[in-house]
Amino acid sequence: MANMNMIQALNSAIDLQLERDPNVLIFGQDVGYFGGVFRVTDGLQEKHGAHRVFDTPLAEGGIAAIAMGMGLNGLRPIAEIQFADYIFPAYDQIVNEIAKLRHRSGGEFSTPVTFRTPAGGGIKGGHHHSQSPESQFTHTPGLKVVYCSNPYNAKGLLTAAIECNDPVIFFEPKRCYRGPFYGDPHNVPTWKDHPKAEVPEEYYNIPLEQADMVLEGDNCTVIAWGAMVHVAQQGIEDSGVSCDLLDLQTLVPWDRDAVVNSVNKTGRCVVVHEAPKTSGFGAEMAASIQERCFWKLEHPIRRVTGWDTPFPHTTEWDYLPSPKRIADAIKRTMEE
Secondary structure: OEEEOHHHHHHHHHHHHHHHOOOEEEEEOOOOOOOOOOOOOOOHHHHHOOOOEEEOOOOHHHHHHHHHHHHHOOOEEEEEOOOHHHOHHHHHHHHHHHHHHHHHOOOOOOOOOEEEEEEOOOOOOOOOOOOOOOHHHHOOOOOEEEEOOOHHHHHHHHHHHHHOOOOEEEEEEHHHOOOOEEOOOOOOEEOOOOOOEEEOOOOOOOOOOOOEEEEOOOOEEEEEOOOHHHHHHHHHHHHOOOEEEEEOOEEEOOOHHHHHHHHHHHOOEEEEEEEEOOOOHHHHHHHHHHHHHHHHOOOOOEEEEEOOOOOOOOOHHHHOOOHHHHHHHHHHHHHO
């Protein structure tokens, strides 16, 4: 075991896959010599060569098209989109081509492409470097959507994504790269002691479609993913309510058994995400839980989310779900 932050864990996963499989390669803006804007690919070009770890022009549509061609011809490309906000120039290639190739070819062709992209707020990125667009891809049949939350699952899930024969959108919460935790009354993160974790240096993977039970309790189920897992954990502690906390990890396909079993046990549910509320993935979760757990529910399902506005810069901590908002939602499910 080694003590790693999320950047180091992701780097380790890519490094091992490059070593294990000569068909794996990684590319994107500043991925090569510079090691990525967040340093996730630091040192990989020097170790594995510029033919397998290389830079691309600032053209996300081109990055996606190249990845598709590589996947069709037997490679396993990892394409980095520098910020999730800039994945949209590649949206047509991903949604209309890559996601549908295996189906339209009757299984004759596949595109085992992994799109890595940093997402979410918490670093003062403003409108164009803070969005969480996961729901726009969960609506696309043919794609798998993963959202890691900590160093251990970042490495295991990325390994599984690279090995998957279907295309995967892999969201990385940039707020968690080196550590988001809370030091003042406004819940502004400090970057001092967290979050490194014990992560195996050797190969392992975490199966996709498997949620992680972070906390076990009796009275309410809280579901979150990405950075919101940590915020929800603090919110549960502040609420004083005994809760299950499920880190969904993979949004498509999501772990229905884990969610249904937990909600049937507790009878109450709060879903947390930092994307806007309207048509966010929390709406899909709430509808699916209602369909499957209606007779066990003791209270309407609550959502704690970002607001239905563009992501702000100076007031991002008022936009992002906070431990207080989550704690209040949990307590209201118990009182009403």
